[in-house]
Structure formats: structure tokens, C-alpha cells
Amino acid sequence: MNDDHRFPEPGAADEESADSLLEEQLREAAAVLDPVPDVLRQVALDAYALHDLxxxxxxxxxxxxxxxxxxxxxxxxxxxxxxxxxxxxxxxxxxxxxxxxxxxxxxxxxxxxxxxxxxxxxxxxxxxxxxxxxxxxxxxxxxxxxxxxxxxxxxxxxx
Structure with missing residues (x-):
């Protein structure tokens, strides 16, 4: 391959933006494909309520x-x-x-x-x-x- 056709390397800000976008897409996919059951969500909320017991x-x-x-x-x-x-x-x-x-x-x-x-x-x-x-x-x-x-x-x- 010719090096003249390579894309410039993204800067740190571009990488963070791409990482944030990828993370958001993965969260959306997990919410659709493997949602947290309501019972488990309630157990987590109940457990959080005990942190100031x-x-x-x-x-x-x-x-x-x-x-x-x-x-x-x-x-x-x-x-x-x-x-x-x-x-x-x-x-x-x-x-x-x-x-x-x-x-x-x-x-x-x-x-x-x-x-x-x-x-x-x-x-x-x-x-x-x-x-x-x-x-x-x-x-x-x-x-x-x-x-x-x-x-x-x-x-x-x-x-």
C-alpha cells in the first residue's frame, strides 16, 4: 500500500470522542439485547438504600x-x-x-x-x-x- 493514502492519526480528543461514542453504542446494544431485569434493578436499589444503615x-x-x-x-x-x-x-x-x-x-x-x-x-x-x-x-x-x-x-x- 502507498503511505500517501493513509488517514492521519487522530488526536487524543478524537480518540476520547470515538471511545465515548463506542461506549454509548455498546450500552444501547446491551439495553436492547440483554436488559437488566426489573427484579435485579429493585434489589440494587434496595442494597443502595442500606449504605447509610x-x-x-x-x-x-x-x-x-x-x-x-x-x-x-x-x-x-x-x-x-x-x-x-x-x-x-x-x-x-x-x-x-x-x-x-x-x-x-x-x-x-x-x-x-x-x-x-x-x-x-x-x-x-x-x-x-x-x-x-x-x-x-x-x-x-x-x-x-x-x-x-x-x-x-x-x-x-x-x-
Whole structure:
């Protein structure tokens, strides 16, 4: 063969793109030719739910939809929630614009907003225990707090 007719070697970006395309095609073929049985999918979801088995459950102690008195003239008041787990309290305000809250006593923590088995949005907590998220929960949600060696998960609520 003549070397003049050879194709140029693709660059690294071209190889990554080709690999991604091949991977996507293989996933599509596997989904059609050998789909994951629904029973196995449910077993995997149930097993994933156990990964925080040692987590403390934060009890809902206040929900403004149930416990607050209505205020005359206020049509779209934010939902106020308070969760308690031992000495840790989490106050959360749920609005159409997102979440605002505070962990008490103030401490460093990592918080994730859970919205299902595959969605966990991390939220930054400052040194005073305050946090906020620009994304409002859509549907059922819970919070997972990691404070050092302790994991606390709130009850699931509908936004």
C-alpha cells in the first residue's frame, strides 16, 4: 500500500470522542439485547438504600404546613422545617428558589439534598452551620448530613 493514502492519526480528543461514542453504542446494544431485569434493578436499589444503615434518623419536629398558624395576607409563605437528631438540630426553609438552612450547634458538615436513588446534590455548609441551595427540591426529598464520623438522614418529605 502507498503511505500517501493513509488517514492521519487522530488526536487524543478524537480518540476520547470515538471511545465515548463506542461506549454509548455498546450500552444501547446491551439495553436492547440483554436488559437488566426489573427484579435485579429493585434489589440494587434496595442494597443502595442500606449504605447509610448506621445513619441516625433526624425526626421532623416542626413543619409550617402543619404546625404554624396562617398569616393573613401571606399567600406564598416559605415552608419551614425543623429536624432533630440527638443534640443536632437542622432548620430548613424551602422556597421556590431553593433551600436555606442552618445546622445547630454550628459545626462543619457536608450536606446532600437527596431526591431519589441517583440524585444527591452537595450543599456547602459554612463555619456557622449555614447552608443554601439554588435548586428547589422537586418531589420527595431528604437531607443527609455528614458531621465527622456521624451520618444523619432526615425524614423524606414532599416539596
Amino acid at each position: 448506621d445513619a441516625k434518623l433526624a425526626e421532623l419536629t416542626f413543619d409550617s404546613l402543619v404546625d404554624a398558624l396562617p398569616v393573613r395576607g401571606v399567600t406564598d409563605a416559605p415552608r419551614m422545617l425543623t429536624f432533630q437528631a440527638g443534640a443536632v438540630t437542622v432548620d430548613v426553609e424551602v422556597t421556590d428558589d431553593g433551600l436555606i438552612g442552618q445546622v445547630l450547634p454550628p459545626q462543619s458538615a457536608r450536606i446532600e439534598v437527596l431526591g431519589g436513588p441517583q440524585t444527591a446534590r452537595p450543599v456547602t455548609v459554612d463555619t456557622l452551620g449555614r447552608f443554601s441551595s439554588d435548586t428547589a427540591p422537586a418531589g420527595p426529598f431528604a437531607l443527609r448530613l455528614r458531621t465527622g464520623a456521624e451520618v444523619i438522614v432526615t425524614e423524606w418529605l414532599r416539596a
